[in-house]
Amino acid sequence: RxxxxxxxxxxxxxxxxxxxxxxxxxxxxxxxxxxxxxxxxxxxxxxxxxxxxxxxxxxxxxxxxxxxxxxxxxxxxxxxxxxxxxxxxxxxxxxxxxxxTDGIGLVRDIEVNLGVALAGTRVLLLGAGGAARGVVLPLIDAGVREVVIVNRTASKAAELAAAFGRTGAVDHAGDAYGARGTVLGGGADIACGAFDVVVNATAGSLGGEVPEYGAHAIAAGTLAYDMMYGAEPTVFMRDAAARGARVADGLGMLVEQAAESFSIWRGVRPDGAPVLAELRALLG
Ligand code: ATR
Incomplete structure (x- = not known):
């Protein structure tokens, strides 16, 4: 072996x-x-x-x-x-x-397991640390139209957006940011309408905290995705569900990043879905 x-x-x-x-x-x-x-x-x-x-x-x-x-x-x-x-x-x-493989793991979980096609969508990315950075390029490669990055420390969101090219301040009067997204944040209520997907890439769930983001970011049909997972829904998921979102945790991302690693090593792509179902049952 x-x-x-x-x-x-x-x-x-x-x-x-x-x-x-x-x-x-x-x-x-x-x-x-x-x-x-x-x-x-x-x-x-x-x-x-x-x-x-x-x-x-x-x-x-x-x-x-x-x-x-x-x-x-x-x-x-x-x-x-x-x-x-x-x-x-x-x-x-x-x-x-x-x-x-973390970012493609997120993309595959959203697209394959959760059935949300990302091409042409608008994604709100909460957080600007390592976890957030890792998913930006795979989201863009999946055809996401705009990635708006919001972070408690707004300067870090702006830096992360700048690393990917276009940046521009969120204009509270309208949508004045660039096509591939900018960014701004610090908890400010960004006035740019509802998103198709909101991804929580902050470490907030570890401490039971929900990162701040605009009240109107979620509409019916929004998927709110927490990269964290556990036996119970995270506080971010509970909060987003209360705002009307469909919610998911990061267990599928864990399985799908592993599937991508396996396929890099072996040239064969395993099916994540049955393993995800088994893990979910084990989590209780
Ligand atoms: P990781 O590699 O897990 O992303 P990190 O690089 O330390 O860890 O980044 C943690 C992220 O979670 C940051 O975006 C951080 O916001 P700041 O840049 O303002 O520190 C965010 N974060 C951590 N705790 C948070 C909380 N309670 N509310 C909102 N954002 C939080």
Missing amino acids: DRYVVIGNPIAHSKSPFIHARFAEQTGEPVAYDRLLAAVDAFEPTVRAFIAQGGRGLNVTVPFKLDAHAFADRLSARAASAGAVNTLKVEADGSVTGDN
């Missing part, structure tokens, strides 16, 4: 071994997938030792996604744009390619 791991600290809680074991069964690929705990200051030697022992690829989680970005010999466009790597592939010549 070819060896893969998810590396992180802590790592005991990771659901990735469960997901990849299901994918291996489903596809018949000879994959062995384990957890690998690295000391916070020992990412590189731990990865080098794993590769020296024949390891073929790694998923990378907290706190090592920036280390993995620095470690890779080359980066995919989406990893470069995310500024972070969650998937390392050891190539036949021993060099290591870094990719980031």
Whole structure:
């Protein structure tokens, strides 16, 4: 069997071994997938030792996604744009390619599992940290017409938007921002109508807090998506449901980013849906 791991600290809680074991069964690929705990200051030697022992690829989680970005010999466009790597592939010549499958995982969960086609839509992205950065290019690549980024610290939203080209202030009197979205925020009520999808990429749900965003951002038909997940709906989901949105958590994104990693390594795309259903049942 070819060896893969998810590396992180802590790592005991990771659901990735469960997901990849299901994918291996489903596809018949000879994959062995384990957890690998690295000391916070020992990412590189731990990865080098794993590769020296024949390891073929790694998923990378907290706190090592920036280390993995620095470690890779080359980066995919989406990893470069995310500024972070969650998937390392050891190539036949021993060099290591870094990719980031988080954003495409979100896109696939929304499109395939939730049935919302993103082409031509308007997406409100809440947050401007690493999680938000990672999904901007995949959303644009999916054909999203506008990505409006709103963040508690507005300057970070503006910086993130600027990194993707067009920016412009949200005009409270009208929609004066550029086609691929700008941004502004800091909790201000952006006067630009309802969105097709609102994505919570802030760390707010961890502390039970809902990020501020405009009351009119949600209309009937809006999908409110929290990248976090748990046994119970997050506070963001409860709040958005009360505003009339259809809601989803990030469990499907977790499964779909794993499916993309698996397909990068093996050239075969597993079906995420049955694994998502099984995980959902296990969450209780
Ligand atoms: P991650 O890699 O998970 O995105 P991060 O880079 O630390 O983590 O970014 C956290 C994001 O969540 C930021 O956008 C942060 O807003 P600030 O830039 O203003 O710090 C946002 N965030 C965290 N807690 C929040 C809260 N309680 N309400 C709103 N936004 C919050």
